[in-house]
Amino acid sequence: MRTLILSVSAGGGHVKAAEAIELYVKLDNPENEVMLVDTIKYINPILDKVVIGGYLKSLKFSPFLFGKLYDLAENGESIANFSNKVNEIIIHKLIPLIEDYAPDVIVTTHPFSTEMISILKGKGKIHIPVAAILTDYAPHSFWIHPNIDAYIVSTEEMVDEMVRRGVERAILHPLGIPVIPGFTKVFPREETLESLGLNPQKPTVLLMGGSLGMGKITALYEELQQTETDLQIIVITGSNHKLFSRLSDEKNTCIKHTRIIGYTTEVNRYMQACDLLITKPGGLTITEALICGVPLALFSAIPGQEEKNAEFLIKNHLAVDLGDGKYCRNIIDSLLSSSDRLMEMKNNCSKFAKPNSGYAIKKLLYSLIKES
CATH class of the missing domain: 3.40.50.2000 (Glycogen Phosphorylase B;)
Structure with a gap:
């Protein structure tokens, strides 16, 4: 199995989930290959500094403003449409990466990379199964896009909320957020x-x-x-x-x-x-x-x-x-x-608690490849 994991370094959670999946895919099967990519940094390092740097500064110095932007993105279409247009412009740089690596499955752990892959699939540029891992305990409209084959969410309650937002129940999997193998080790x-x-x-x-x-x-x-x-x-x-x-x-x-x-x-x-x-x-x-x-x-x-x-x-x-x-x-x-x-x-x-999330997600990825 060749797995491409697309994350974004906006806070530690998205990257940690990506790193956990990388380890689980390789676990017990040395023939499995994984490529983990910091998506925006790969596309354009300068853009990454602007976008991610601005994001981190807004969290630190103006969390109220960040909350307002969150609400606008959740309840209105203007920010979502702007994000879509930006992604439309830059996603072509991902195509050579995907063609050269030729993954069997793609995993995303951030809304930006999820939207980029959704657009590429919608344009018929790629035909690879995609699983998106939501790294929080409530959904947001930025995560929800067409052409995603599986959404991995934290709880059963999130399944119902995603269905209310128009996502098919069949592609929703309450498997939890993965943590690195060995995290369950007991320390007295x-x-x-x-x-x-x-x-x-x-x-x-x-x-x-x-x-x-x-x-x-x-x-x-x-x-x-x-x-x-x-x-x-x-x-x-x-x-x-x-x-x-x-x-x-x-x-x-x-x-x-x-x-x-x-x-x-x-x-x-x-x-x-x-x-x-x-x-x-x-x-x-x-x-x-x-x-x-x-x-x-x-x-x-x-x-x-x-x-x-x-x-x-x-x-x-x-x-x-x-x-x-x-x-x-x-x-x-x-x-x-x-x-x-x-x-x-x-x-x-x-x-x-879902301590076996990583194993369950790995099993799901195999099934997505089998069904594609």
């Missing part, structure tokens, strides 16, 4: 905490802001210092080096025992060791937390998709909402003092 809590010099008998809070270390993590860390609960803290700062340095300095004068961790490939290890995860509600982070069975407290949801993710979590009693994190100490104290509520949230995780 005591060993992890002792290796960090922390006390396994104390409540442990994990604070993180996604791969970019975004959100008001410093303010939240200061709030945690004011909690009445005798807790200890692990902070993962991701690729945010300034945040790592700032918190590393700050923790030396703080009351609560703290360990600061930068970019890590062992998120599952730290999730399994904590009693509560305080995080932004990104799709991949949610997926990982559900698999690890850790209750969630959410902060600084980006207007749009992350807000929709938060709605899903709160509605299903998987998380509490901390808003922007101000004055959240009482919410955290209340939650950590309620063992019954924490256990309910942990048990609810198992209802939505």
Whole structure:
């Protein structure tokens, strides 16, 4: 099987899902070949800097504006039509790539690459089965295009919502968002905490802001210092080096025992060791937390998709909402003092976790090739 995976590096989730599928396709079958392409960067590196750079800046400096653009794209046709026209202009650069690699199946993990392939199929330029993996817990109109052979979504509830938006039920597969093979490996809590010099008998809070270390993590860390609960803290700062340095300095004068961790490939290890995860509600982070069975407290949801993710979590009693994190100490104290509520949230995780998503998606890709 030759698989072409088209992603876009707008945030870590789309790329992580693509990398997970790459590993699963190669797993147990060395003859399988995979090419993973950062689509916009491949087409035009300058365009990538403009589009992706602008996207990341809007998330950091103007999340309200980003939310407004999200709503316009969801409810109106102007932005969608503009996106379609831009893709019409640039997609021809993908044709030589696809012809030279000659994949048996194409996987997309971002709306832009999904739309590009939809256009190419609609024009009759390619005749290859395509599977799109939605990397959140609610759909958006930007994802929905004709000529897609399979949509892989997170939950059964998303299937119904996609059907209401006009997608055929037969091509919807609630297989979940894939995480890398081995993510389900069990790490004993005591060993992890002792290796960090922390006390396994104390409540442990994990604070993180996604791969970019975004959100008001410093303010939240200061709030945690004011909690009445005798807790200890692990902070993962991701690729945010300034945040790592700032918190590393700050923790030396703080009351609560703290360990600061930068970019890590062992998120599952730290999730399994904590009693509560305080995080932004990104799709991949949610997926990982559900698999690890850790209750969630959410902060600084980006207007749009992350807000929709938060709605899903709160509605299903998987998380509490901390808003922007101000004055959240009482919410955290209340939650950590309620063992019954924490256990309910942990048990609810198992209802939505899909730890075998990668294997199921690989099986689906084989079936798409067989049917084509």
